Structures are given as structure tokens and as C-alpha cells.
Amino acid sequence: MDEQGYAGPATLAIGPDRYEVQVELRGAFQPIDGRFHWYGRIAAHDGLAAALGSARVTGTLVTPEGQAACEVSDPDPWRRYRVSGRSTPPFAVATDLPPEEDEEDEQDAATVLGHVRVAIIGTGFGGLGAAIALRRSGRRDFVILERADSVGGTWRDNTYPGCACDVPSHLYSFSFAPNPAWSRSFSPQPEIRRYLEDVTDDYELRRHIRFGTEVTEARWDAGVARWRLSTSRGALSADVLVSAAGPLSAPALPDVSGLDTFPGEVFHSARWNHDYDLAGKRVAVVGTGASAIQIVPAIQPAVSELTLFQRTPAWIMPRRDHRISGPEHWLYRHVPVTQRLARTALHVSREALVGAFTRRPGRMRAAQRVALAHLARSVPDPDLRRALTPDYVMGCKRILLSGDFYPALTRPNVRLVTSGLAKVEGSTLIAQDGTTAEADVLILATGFHAIDMPLAARIYGRDGATLARAWGDDMQALRGTSVAGFPNLCLIIGPNTGLGHNSMIHIIEAQIGYLTDYLATLDRLDAAALEARAGAQQRWCADIERRMGRTVWATGGCVSWYLNAAGRNPTLWPGSIREFRRATRRVDLSEYDVLRMNSPRSSA
Ligand SMILES: Cc1cc2nc3c(=O)[nH]c(=O)nc-3n(C[C@H](O)[C@H](O)[C@H](O)COP(=O)(O)OP(=O)(O)OC[C@H]3O[C@@H](n4cnc5c(N)ncnc54)[C@H](O)[C@@H]3O)c2cc1C
Numbered sequence: 001m002d003e004q005g006y007a008g009p010a011t012l013a014i015g016p017d018r019y020e021v022q023v024e025l026r027g028a029f030q031p032i033d034g035r036f037h038w039y040g041r042i043a044a045h046d047g048l049a050a051a052l053g054s055a056r057v058t059g060t061l062v063t064p065e066g067q068a069a070c071e072v073s074d075p076d077p078w079r080r081y082r083v084s085g086r087s088t089p090p091f092a093v094a095t096d097l098p099p100e101e102d103e104e105d106e107q108d109a110a111t112v113l114g115h116v117r118v119a120i121i122g123t124g125f126g127g128l129g130a131a132i133a134l135r136r137s138g139r140r141d142f143v144i145l146e147r148a149d150s151v152g153g154t155w156r157d158n159t160y161p162g163c164a165c166d167v168p169s170h171l172y173s174f175s176f177a178p179n180p181a182w183s184r185s186f187s188p189q190p191e192i193r194r195y196l197e198d199v200t201d202d203y204e205l206r207r208h209i210r211f212g213t214e215v216t217e218a219r220w221d222a223g224v225a226r227w228r229l230s231t232s233r234g235a236l237s238a239d240v241l242v243s244a245a246g247p248l249s250a251p252a253l254p255d256v257s258g259l260d261t262f263p264g265e266v267f268h269s270a271r272w273n274h275d276y277d278l279a280g281k282r283v284a285v286v287g288t289g290a291s292a293i294q295i296v297p298a299i300q301p302a303v304s305e306l307t308l309f310q311r312t313p314a315w316i317m318p319r320r321d322h323r324i325s326g327p328e329h330w331l332y333r334h335v336p337v338t339q340r341l342a343r344t345a346l347h348v349s350r351e352a353l354v355g356a357f358t359r360r361p362g363r364m365r366a367a368q369r370v371a372l373a374h375l376a377r378s379v380p381d382p383d384l385r386r387a388l389t390p391d392y393v394m395g396c397k398r399i400l401l402s403g404d405f406y407p408a409l410t411r412p413n414v415r416l417v418t419s420g421l422a423k424v425e426g427s428t429l430i431a432q433d434g435t436t437a438e439a440d441v442l443i444l445a446t447g448f449h450a451i452d453m454p455l456a457a458r459i460y461g462r463d464g465a466t467l468a469r470a471w472g473d474d475m476q477a478l479r480g481t482s483v484a485g486f487p488n489l490c491l492i493i494g495p496n497t498g499l500g501h502n503s504m505i506h507i508i509e510a511q512i513g514y515l516t517d518y519l520a521t522l523d524r525l526d527a528a529a530l531e532a533r534a535g536a537q538q539r540w541c542a543d544i545e546r547r548m549g550r551t552v553w554a555t556g557g558c559v560s561w562y563l564n565a566a567g568r569n570p571t572l573w574p575g576s577i578r579e580f581r582r583a584t585r586r587v588d589l590s591e592y593d594v595l596r597m598n599s600p601r602s603s604a
Pocket of ligand 1: 121122123124125126127128145146147148151152153154155158163164165166167172213214215216244245246247248249291455492493502503504505
């Protein structure tokens with residue numbers, strides 16, 4: 001369906017207030033939910049900016065062509081607001097809009113989705129990136145299934161104070177959608193989330209997304225060579241299933257006895273309770289990973305006491321974060337090549353580090369000296385310094401970046417417990433070494449189910465067994481994407497695709513390139529499906545295993561969340577981005593069985 005829109009003056013009514021604004025709007029009817037989705041920008045407006053700040057509000061937008069309820073949110077650095085709405089738009093459309101339905105009828109109407117060429121699970125960087133690739137290759141017959149009610153994945157779910165990326169923003173964004181508006185070199189979560197909302201609009205993805213739709217089961221139906229999906233809102237089938245359900249999207253809770261006896265508030269860092277006021281409270285934070293080191297300095301000034309439970313200290317490098325200046329913004333906007341150059345420079349400097357992770361961990365010593373100097377500068381107390389000094393090689397666990405974590409630990413209201421939380425007895429928290437602390441609130445910064453992808457228990461392959469069963473404790477996939485026994489299943493950020501040194505967006509882009517070629521190959525061969533050959537998958541994984549032996553993750557002397565119970569690393573890619581790109585540039589048909597509807601299995 002064609003895009004339709006309006007540009008010109010409008011009146012925005014928010015409560016009793018009226019603002020005369022200039023808008024640019026567009027929208028389209030979405031067959032997926034049977035509604036018209038419209039969205040656009042309100043030009044910079046002093047009165048609006050003063051009244052709203054960064055708040056998200058609802059109101060009514062009136063143009064000479066009509067009026068509609070709307071949501072106004074997310075001002076960008078040029079103080080333009082995003083405006084959006086569903087159903088009747090505030091401008092004339094050529095399309096006959098379906099009559100408004102009440103919520104219940106609408107749910108019923110949308111329960112069965114029919115058949116699509118591709119079903120994508122998730123609207124994080126992975127799912128949105130895959131959807132953009134499909135649209136760019138001219139495909140429209142796909143749907144994106146998202147259990148939440150908005151896009152963003154990681155960047156929608158992690159809203160804890162201080163949340164920001166730890167890879168520079170110029171790198172932590174799509175190469176084809178640079179954002180000249182990043183406010184800082186390491187952007188805060190709300191900006192990354194807004195970026196993903198904007199990308200969703202700019203690439204016209206909303207018409208493909210079904211929010212509030214959790215995939216509860218995906219079953220390969222060999223009879224018709226397609227995936228049959230059950231979701232919380234009905235069933236559908238798809239020729240190809242793309243899982244971009246996220247490597248870090250299911251919070252992991254610690255194995256602590258008596259957690260249910262804690263009388264106060266308990267929440268995971270990825271499910272922050274913003275209704276709970278931490279001011280003046282005794283707060284305990286469990287964990288010293290990437291989330292905890294952002295949370296601690298952000299909440300320390302407000303709380304009365306902060307107890308931090310640390311199992312293992314992390315290597316922490318100073319984070320050279322800075323505000324991006326007006327002239328830089330101007331350059332990135334008006335001379336886009338400057339931002340591409342900045343991205344390239346960052347990428348090259350990060351790639352230069354890969355050898356230290358994958359082949360010569362001894363080279364980490366120079367970086368360790370920088371981190372130790374940072375620690376010495378920030379923490380005068382020798383006992384505290386000792387407690388914060390790692391005893392393994394840098395890089396073995398994720399290297400963290402922070403300029404304010406160590407200083408926060410030196411404040412009088414902060415106490416470091418150098419032992420993991422073992423037991424809870426009412427409001428008393430007991431560490432493994434017996435140390436106790438009293439708390440009103442417990443914040444679990446304890447990471448995610450990274451090595452036991454929860455969706456795997458819901459995906460049933462050719463033989464009727466789940467992916468979780470096929471994997472056991474050891475996730476394996478061909479080129480991080482395809483799994484033997486699971487035809488036409490493509491994993492974005494599948495096994496052995498994670499990075500210790502660079503942005504995950506590079507990996508996602510390489511994989512969506514592979515997906516594009518995969519779909520083109522199916523079309524070219526007029527095949528029903530491709531299925532990774534077990535031998536090809538084994539060779540790929542054996543090669544990874546061989547290379548893994550030399551990495552810092554295997555030799556660095558630590559236990560990390562990268563490793564499974566057997567001590568194998570099914571999480572990380574033991575090579576450079578360039579190698580991964582090369583490995584995923586094209587589908588190699590010698591690694592796949594080609595399934596045709598009349599002759600179930602053939603070799604290419
Ligand atoms: C706090 C934090 C900070 C990070 N910072 C960085 C960084 O600085 N640099 C970096 O490279 N990486 C970082 N990462 C890693 C990050 O996860 C990846 O970079 C990337 O965002 C993953 O994108 P994704 O689309 O694969 O997954 P996600 O963003 O997790 O999206 C997965 C989506 O799938 C949906 N979903 C899951 N299961 C289902 C289901 N059954 N049905 C329907 N929908 C489902 C989820 O709701 C979610 O929206 C960070 C991770 C976290 C948690």
C-alpha cells in the first residue's frame with residue numbers, strides 16, 4: 001500500500017494547551033493489524049520544548065485535513081518531536097479506512113495471520129536489521145513478531161539509571177543509517193532506543209510488526225516444508241524463520257536460597273522498577289558486570305547505603321566519553337563523509353585489538369597497566385584497591401569501561417562485599433564468606449541466559465525434537481546461523497558470533513547479508529528449503545574449537561558467562577570482523593542440503 005501524508009501547519013492540543021506547529025507526517029495502512037499507522041516530526045518549537053522536555057505525552061493533532069489522537073515523544077538534538085498515532089490519521093487519505101473496532105474485536109480479527117515468506121522474531125537491532133534487508137531486496141511478504149509493545153529489544157528493556165552503550169555510538173549503529181544526532185560518544189539508552197524507533201519509521205517497518213505477539217512454538221512441518229508458528233495472538237506459517245530473539249534478552253536470576261523471604265523490593269537490572277524510589281534506601285546490588293558498573297555510580301548519590309556484592313572483580317578501563325559538540329553535529333549532518341570516517345577510524349582501532357583476544361593474550365599486559373593506573377588514580381585505599389584488582393588476564397571476562405564506578409566505591413555510603421550473595425534471610429543478605437548486610441531493596445545485576453537461548457526450547461525441527469534438545473548444553477550452528485535438522489531457520493547472533501572487542505552491529509549486518517543471500521538462493525534454485533549438513537556444521541564448529549584454544553577466553557584463568565558447563569565457549573567469535581564477514585558473504589551450497597517439495601532432499 002502506498003505511503004500517504006501531509007506537510008504543513010497544525011495545532012497540537014495537549015490538555016488545555018494549544019501549540020501552533022509545523023509538521024511532516026506520513027503513514028500507511030497495515031494489513032497486518034488492519035489499521036492505518038501514521039507518524040512524523042514536529043518542527044522545533046520553543047513553547048513545546050519548554051513545556052514537554054523529554055516527556056512522552058498524548059494529545060490531539062489538528063491539521064486543515066483532519067484531526068487525530070496522537071503520541072508526542074523523543075525530542076532530537078534539534079528539538080524536533082516525534083509524533084505518531086494509529087487508526088484515522090489527521091490528514092486525508094485515498095484509502096478507504098476500515099471502521100474503528102473495539103480492542104476485543106480487533107484482537108479476534110488479528111488472531112490468525114496466514115502464511116508469509118519470512119517470519120522474524122524480535123525487534124532489536126537484529127530483527128529490525130533483518131527486516132530492513134528484506135525490504136531493501138524488494139521483499140514485502142514478511143512479518144516481525146515482537147512480544148513487547150514497542151521496538152528496541154535490549155534498548156527498550158534496559159532502562160536502569162546510567163544505561164549506555166560501551167561501544168562508541170558511531171560504531172554501535174547501522175552502517176547504512178548513521179545518526180548525526182548522537183549527543184555523546186557513548187550514547188545513553190534513551191537515545192539508542194529512539195534511534196531504533198526512528199529506523200523503524202524511516203524504513204517503513206511498522207506495517208510489518210505485530211506487537212504483543214510472543215512466539216510460543218515454532219514447528220517445522222516437513223509435509224509442506226514450512227514453519228508452523230504458535231503465538232500469543234494466534235497461528236501463522238512461514239517458509240523461513242529468522243530468530244533475532246536476542247542473546248541477552250532473558251534475565252538470569254542468581255541461585256540464592258531464601259530470595260522469596262526478602263521483605264523489600266527486588267528487581268533485575270533489565271526490569272528496573274521506576275515506580276520504586278531509591279532515595280534514602282539501603283540498597284544492595286548483586287554483580288559487578290557491565291550493568292552494575294553503570295548502575296552503582298548513577299544511584300550512589302541518592303541512596304543512604306549501598307552494598308555491592310562482588311564475586312570477581314572486572315578489568316575496568318577509563319571510558320573516554322564526551323559530549324559531541326555543535327560543530328561536530330553540523331559536520332556529521334552536512335558533510336556525512338566525516339561521520340563515515342569517524343566510524344571507520346573507530347572500527348580500525350578496535351580491529352587492531354582482536355589479536356590480543358584471539359591469538360596473543362600476552363599483549364593484554366599493556367592494557368592491564370592502563371587499567372591498573374586507572375584503579376590506582378581512583379581508589380586511594382590499598383585494601384579496597386586490592387579487592388578490586390582482577391587475578392586473571394584482561395579480556396577473559398568482558399572488559400568494562402567506566403570513569404565513575406571506582407570513585408563511587410570510595411564514597412562513605414558504599415561498601416564492597418568481596419564474595420557473592422549466597423543466602424537471604426528476611427532483610428539480611430549473607431555472602432558466601434559469611435559477611436552480612438541489611439537492605440531495603442535488592443537489585444540483581446546478574447546478567448542473562450546467554451548460553452541457553454530460551455527460545456531454543458520452543459523450536460521443533462525436522463525430527464520433532466527441540467533445538468534445546470538437539471543442542472543439549474552446547475549450542476552449535478553453521479556460520480552462527482543455520483542448524484542441521486532445522487531447515488530454513490536462520491539465527492541472528494547465533495552460537496559463536498559474540499565479540500569481545502567490537503560492535504555487535506557488525507556481526508548483525510554480516511548475518512543479514514547472509515540471510516539475503518540465503519533467500520536469493522532459495523529463489524534461484526526454486527527450492528523449498530536449505531538445511532545445514534551435519535558434517536559442514538561439525539567442521540565449522542571444530543575449526544572454531546581449534547581456534548578457541550589460543551584465545552584469552554580459554555587461557556586467561558577466569559570463569560565467565562561466555563562458557564558452558566563443560567567449559568566450552570559457544571558464545572564468542574574467535575576472529576576478526578573481516579573474517580566473519582568473509583565467512584558469511586555467500587551461502588556455500590556444498591554445506592547445505594537442498595529440499596524440494598517433490599524430491600525431499602538433494603545435493604547441490
Ligand atoms: C545493557 C546492555 C548493554 C549492551 N551494550 C552493548 C554495546 O555497547 N555494544 C554491543 O555491541 N553490544 C551491547 N549489548 C549486546 C546487545 O544485546 C546487542 O548489541 C544487540 O542489541 C542485540 O540485538 P538483538 O536484536 O539480537 O536482541 P535484542 O535487542 O535482545 O532483541 C530481541 C527481541 O526479541 C524479542 N523476543 C524474544 N523472544 C521472543 C519471543 N518468543 N516472541 C516474540 N519476541 C521475542 C524481545 O522482546 C526483544 O525485543 C548490550 C546488551 C545489554 C543487555
